Amino acid sequence: MNQNPENRNPSDSARYNNRNPNTPTGANNPNNPNIPRRPAQGQNPPRRALTEEERRRIEAARRAAAQRRQENPGAAPVRQPRPTQPRSIQQGNAQGHRQRAALVNDPRQNAEALSRPVTQQSQASRQRAKRDVKPNGGLIIFLALAAAVTGISVWQITHNPKKADPETPKTAVAELADVPDATEIGGEENDVLTVPDAAEEPTDPAAQTGFADEALPPDAPTPDPNAVNLTLYDTETVSNSAVDEGSLILVNKWNPYAKADTVALASAYDEENKIYKVSSTSLSLAPDALAAFRKLAADFSEETGSHDLLLNSAHRTVAEQQDIWDYYASTQGDEYVHAYVASPGESEHHTGLACDLTFYTDDGQNIPIPDYPTGQWIPSHAADYGFILRYPEGKVDITGISNEPWHFRYVGIPHSTVCEKKNWCLEEYVENIQKYTAEGTLLYITNSGDVYDAEASEGLPTTNGWLIYHVPKDSGSSTSFKVIRGYDYTISGTNAGGFIVTVYLG
Helix, strand or coil: CCCCHHHCCHHHHHHHHCCCCCCCCHHHCCCCCCCCCCCCCCCCCCCCCCCHHHHHHHHHHHHHHHHHHHHCCCCCCCCCCCCCCCCCHHHHHHHHHHHHHHHHHCHHHHHHHHCCCHHHHHHHHHHHHHHHCCCCHHHHHHHHHHHHHHHHHHHHHHHCCCCCCCCCCCCHHHHHCCCCCHHHCCCCCCCEEECCCCCCCCCCHHHHHCCCCCCCCCCCCCCCCCCEECCCEEEEEEEHHHHHCCCCCCCECCECCCCCCCCCCEECCCCCCCCCEECCCCCEECHHHHHHHHHHHHHHHHHHCCCCEEEEECCCCHHHHHHHHHHHHHHCCHHHHHHHCCCCCCCHHHHCCEEEEEEECCCCCEECHHHCCCCCHHHHHHHHHCEEECCCCCCHHHHCCCCCCCEEEECCCCHHHHHHHHCCCHHHHHHHHHHCCCCCEEEEEECCCCEEEEEHHHCEECCCEEEEEEEECCCCCEEEEEEECCCEEEEEECCCCEEEEEEECC
């Protein structure tokens, strides 16, 4: 029906506008004269008189048809074909609506459409609709994904066993009850210290995934049955006065040494034997340094057959260092003394950990290490006994002292190994070790001399070597630090604001 109010039949307007809201409508009011009655079956419905507008448009359509016949006299006239069978009321009404709409809208364009039967027009519409239909790619992809997700969900439901009820989380006190005793940690079978989440207990990965009878995927690491939680540690304290004590203290012009005259010493002369010589009966070293030197000298003598190794200088007091400074300043000049002699209070000899070595033959010749036939054995094997060449070539800008091939410093194993592998002087070692912490990255040295960085979050080695890390000095009178439970350790001050912890893994 045409919904334009200007084209509405006046009788229709009266029918809509004069309706009483209390009067039944439609089929419920058979006496309403404004509603046309439906004709009996088999009877033709009464025809409505055409309006003036409709007559005008029909006449315009006829004139257009006559003009086309004049322009094309050989064309057959357009006629309305009669259906072979009686049409139903619904078909007649549909065709009439389309014919009237075509005449009203555009008689010229729709004259040919008026000549086609309803069934032919419907078939053409369906064909055009089929041509206009195109596959929706997005819809196809969405349906495929939905089908895949549904299939996976069904597979998981049918294969996963029913999960057990989760256990009640343990409190901190209850969790400590499960901590293994210190004697249970650190054996040869313990390979890795793992770090599970603090709020969870280590569980079987197969039980977590629900595939108890299936193998782990290739990219899943096999759990270590001997894994130890890195949070199993003890907290220790050290007096801040010990920051300048230990085998790793750094002494130079920037870090003077305040305990030069109070260190514990052992006489090198009393320990003298036929494998090395001393320049003075008063020479002494710190006990650990002297024991390491005696072993070095014994192995050198055994392997080379030489007994010419001479301990030329060892511990010095501040007064002795002042005498040496004055002597060389007067005999060699200021340039020499500043290049090779440390100021009193800044000499490594104050620690009892430094020694000057040379060779002294039976016929009275004093031969420097580089010039002795087997002298290169000393610097080549010094790290195996805990010694480093304290002032090597190329490190003058760092150490403040020129190259001294005779000056060796005891730092202990495995620190001497790290300095040799990394080509670090002691200043570089003390500086670089500060990035290693107990719960972050630790320095790992194997018994065979390999040096690695070990991440605590990824699990730590528990055998075959050492773990090393730095502890900054706390404010106050003492410093707290963490040590992994169940292992022996040593702690040394650096004389530079912190401590170095060394854990022995076996």
